[in-house]
């Protein structure tokens with residue numbers, strides 16, 4: 001048997017050859033890029049790559065090695081593409097992203113909508129984002145808010161997108177796929193749910209509790225402990241407070257923000273009843289125009305992958321890793337049509353003017369089956 005250091009010496013010699021060949025190959029990839037720049041061709045050629053992987057895997061009989069060859073060359077071709085995207089960008093062949101940089105969001109005399117009625121958490125988020133004096137207008141549903149933006153009737157809409165204990169607001173992710181709107185900002189607010197009843201009502205009287213399904217979910221432990229309380233879903237927490245006031249029944253209560261007690265003249269029967277005391281909801285601010293703040297530091301996008309391709313998500317993720325981009329979130333939602341396809345939503349740190357971001361987006365655009373930048377905006381954490 002050979003000595004370990006002797007075997008390693010042989011491995012080192014082979015590795016040096018691999019590196020030298022890799023360098024030569026990347027040189028050829030650069031030549032290919034020059035050809036593509038001159039002829040305005042796409043970098044990614046899937047048919048050529050599939051063909052190569054098949055041929056190269058065919059050169060080794062062993063199944064394990066076949067798999068290894070495929071993985072190795074997938075990586076090699078992936079870096080070859082990244083080099084080419086970089087060269088295309090340097091040659092000024094950057095596809096316009098369709099976004100315009102602005103210095104500040106203009107909210108003066110603008111129409112802003114939130115879903116619900118007076119007192120809704122979305123109204124609170126809106127006032128924290130645009131200022132206390134911002135009146136805003138209530139619309140009945142999140143879809144109404146999206147419609148109003150897309151049709152240009154209003155300038156901004158404020159929509160909840162995720163809660164720290166109940167998770168994503170799936171319906172709004174789906175609406176983001178459906179409507180061509182742009183995320184221009186985000187606002188996180190602390191959510192403290194209170195149990196509100198008509199004047200003089202006691203906790204023991206309550207047999208029906210109205211609220212938004214998300215709020216009912218966030219107070220699940222409390223409601224489980226009060227088995228008499230039947231949960232009834234309404235479109236909005238403030239709407240629940242309004243209903244309790246209008247019905248005027250002692251057995252009814254609403255789960256809503258404590259400030260609704262003042263707005264709807266109700267008693268606070270209990271406070272901070274959510275399971276998670278650090279309960280927060282993130283709202284997005286959407287607009288029609290594709291603008292981004294010069295100071296924006298967070299990009300949101302969504303994309304779909306070509307069908308049935310093993311490792312496709314891994315390959316797409318490599319664009320972020322390779323360009324040194326920090327992902328802050330990934331979500332998936334079933335694509336419309338129910339055929340087990342998925343739409344991925346990604347948030348990452350960056351600004352659309354940065355080279356690393358431009359390079360990664362170029363790769364994503366070429367290598368996904370659908371791709372849309374949802375927005376580039378100032379993240380809440382940085383602002384505060």
Ligand SMILES: C=C(O[C@@H]1C=C(C(=O)O)C=C[C@H]1O)C(=O)O
Nearest residue numbers: 029032043044045048049077080
């Ligand atoms: C080098 C090329 O560009 C890309 C990279 C490839 C590679 O490294 O082998 C193959 C196909 C393209 O996706 C090419 O088009 O030949």
